Amino acid sequence: MDRVVIVSARIGAGHDGAARELDRRFAARGAEVVRVDFLDLLPGRLGSVLCETYHRQLKTVPRSWDWLLGALGTPTLAGASRRFAGLAAPALREVLGDGTDLVVSTYPLGTHAAARLARTERGCPPLVTYLTDPSVHRLCVSPMAKLTVAPNEIAARQARSLGAGRVLVSSPLVSPAFRPGAGPAERLLLRRRLGLPRDRALALVVAGSWGVGQIGQTAADLVGTGLVEPVVVCGRNEVLARRLHQAGHRYVFGWVDEMADLMRACDVVVQNAGGLTTSEALATGLPVLTYRCLPGHGRANAAVLHDDGTVPWVRSSRELAGALDWVLRPVEAAG
Structure with a gap:
């Protein structure tokens, strides 16, 4: 060829x-x-x-x-x-x-x-x-x-x-950069380099390259569980990034070229569309939750990923704490 x-x-x-x-x-x-x-x-x-x-x-x-x-x-x-x-x-x-x-x-x-x-x-x-x-x-x-x-x-x-x-x-097309982490030492080094807290469970919130969806509410809901600190990637949505900073969220990123490293620094991914980022997170070995998903293709993808057992679809803020507790248990057990 x-x-x-x-x-x-x-x-x-x-x-x-x-x-x-x-x-x-x-x-x-x-x-x-x-x-x-x-x-x-x-x-x-x-x-x-x-x-x-x-x-x-x-x-x-x-x-x-x-x-x-x-x-x-x-x-x-x-x-x-x-x-x-x-x-x-x-x-x-x-x-x-x-x-x-x-x-x-x-x-x-x-x-x-x-x-x-x-x-x-x-x-x-x-x-x-x-x-x-x-x-x-x-x-x-x-x-x-x-x-x-x-x-x-x-x-x-x-x-x-x-x-x-x-x-x-065939398995989704994912760059080889998205690999499982090498262990706690690599995670600690990545958190230090990216300016992330060392002693908190981190939930990486992603909203695609345009930063669309109910991202502010998702971050607030995650804080409300008391289980994780949200790390939000806003893509190219500078307005969203400013709003999150103004709301008191400390770990907010714009467009990220080092998404694989950012994933390996975190403990769970919370997404709203079910596309490429979900495949990248799974290739990295991270648990993924769908939450406050986008209408249309977001909901359709959420249903398929939930039905085949790949990614749980969390449908309300009341379910969020239980879902986080369930996916984070292996992390806590590993120390």
């Missing part, structure tokens, strides 16, 4: 995170890898408008995302979304050129742009769809894909029911 084109999108960090790891693995096998952003393939400013609209929706009216995802699952709107994705097909055709051996998509609309080419042009390279979430929406799947890679058996069954052909279950 000589040339691989990977289609992702800068909508959140999960699609790009999977694309980066695919890039690393294909390059390690000697392939020439080209990564493109679906949003940049759209005509004019359509890509920027799409990204900005999605971001604004999650920040201002997040509950509408439940409704929208449901609507996009209907045949009419799903078809309209596929046609919209087709607007990126001409630019993608130019990227592919004549020497591409494989197209891999980590973003649903990128999948349908590549599928449009596969339907309408001869000689297009085979398409592989990589599913970044544990739950599968109708728009994540195309029958034109030669292979669909799912992160778990539940996602694989959902993909098949939505029309995917050959489906392979």
